[in-house]
Amino acid sequence: MFATVAAPLESRELDERSLVRRVARLDTVRSVPRRRRLSTRRGAQLLLDHGSGLTPFQDDRLWLQELAANVIGRDRVDVLRFRGTPDRGVVRRDPLAREAYRPPLPGTPVVVFSDLGLLRPAFAGHSVATPREWRGFLDQITHFGCPVICLTPYHPDDYPAEIRGKAALLPFDRQVSLRHAQEAARVARRRLERS
Template sequence: MSRVRPQIWIGDAVRALETAQTEEEQVQVLRVLGFTTTAVTPLDDEPLPAPPLQPAHPSDDHNERAPRHREDEPAEPDTVEEPEPSRALAELPLLQPRRIETTSPAPDPVERLALPTTERTVRPHIPLLVPRWTSSLIRAALAQQVDDGPIDIDALIETLARCRPVVQLPRRQVRTLRYGVQVLVDRGSTMQPFRRDQDHLVRQIRSVVGRELVDVGYFSDAPQRGTGSGARWTRTDYTPPTGGQRILLLSDLGLGAQPYAHGRSTPEEWQEFIALVTRAGCQPVALVPYPPARWPAWMNALLPLVSWDRTTTTGQISARMP
């Protein structure tokens, strides 16, 4: 059994060195405390006297404290033999497997989601109207009927048969876009989800009708509150166009606002607007991004309404035009 070294600290050695009188005693103190086994060179680099030689044989006191072995007792072996395993464990029978199942292959690792970034990804725009029908729908909603077609032979024969004078040759009615169109875009809060559709449709109208024949004005909630082609602070009082143009409203006429919401347009404001443009000889039509089931009665009676949706067809628009 090995002896445990007592806990001796450097502070103990310092206190012991203070009691030593000579350098030889200091060396002996350090050796006793176990800090060195050889001679220590003092700070002034003077050689210390050689330590006294220890006898070849241990002292009698040491021999008395050391345990003695009898001659008849066998010496303990240097190595410790490991105990043999238990016979009971060695005699246990080994279990035989009943069946062996094959393991399924590991599933494919799941691909990690991309880390969020500050980059803004613009999704592709899907317009409300069917792209291949847009040109036909625009012509059906904006064209005006005029008596400027070929001569109406049937009407001319009937006039002559009744012996009436032919003052003017009757002509067939045709639809035309030559008078141009005024597009009023509602930039109110209720139309904010449809701003990309509004800009896309304005570009389509200019390509079909002609850029020089399209006048675009922007307003919020109601045209009488200020209309202009630029920012809100540049808008002025609305003035209807001259020459009997078609007026297209890209607005919900306040249908998407909450009841009693601040700034919501009222039916009275729209009645006043329709009366103003009608006196100027213009024909208004509204493109509303809501189905007909949500249109109130006063909107249907006020002006022609067209549903701004994928289900809209030219037949539906022609049926609603006067």
């Protein structure tokens, strides 16, 4: 979880190597370079899909919510539940109080636990979002300046290209390592910088 939501921030520590290189090249030093470190200071928004496709992962949703609260801090993680896509409405605590989705502040990582509409259970009808709907939602989050990482029970290659190009997809299984999570976070930040 830390590797997924931690963002590189400038610390107060002087980056001595960078400063020495600049001085050795006789570059003009206009500002003192600072070391960058990973931090969860920005918090995160955790979006949990409660649609019929993720019913088998009910315990995993609870575990992720608890993990995020422990790693990021209960006061820094905004947990929202939804069905379809968050654009259809989200729930904070009371399941009867649905509200409109609002993206977090720019730079805040958005972690989505969903199948992104890939699994279409029988008789689900319009309750399952289409890839087009998800693409619109992911575009909206990127437009607001938030990196998007999607924890999914499926392999990224199972998704259409239009979805793979919008979010960093991280398979939610036992084979995922810290390296995979760090790479997904880097991909999400790079996509944000390009947009």
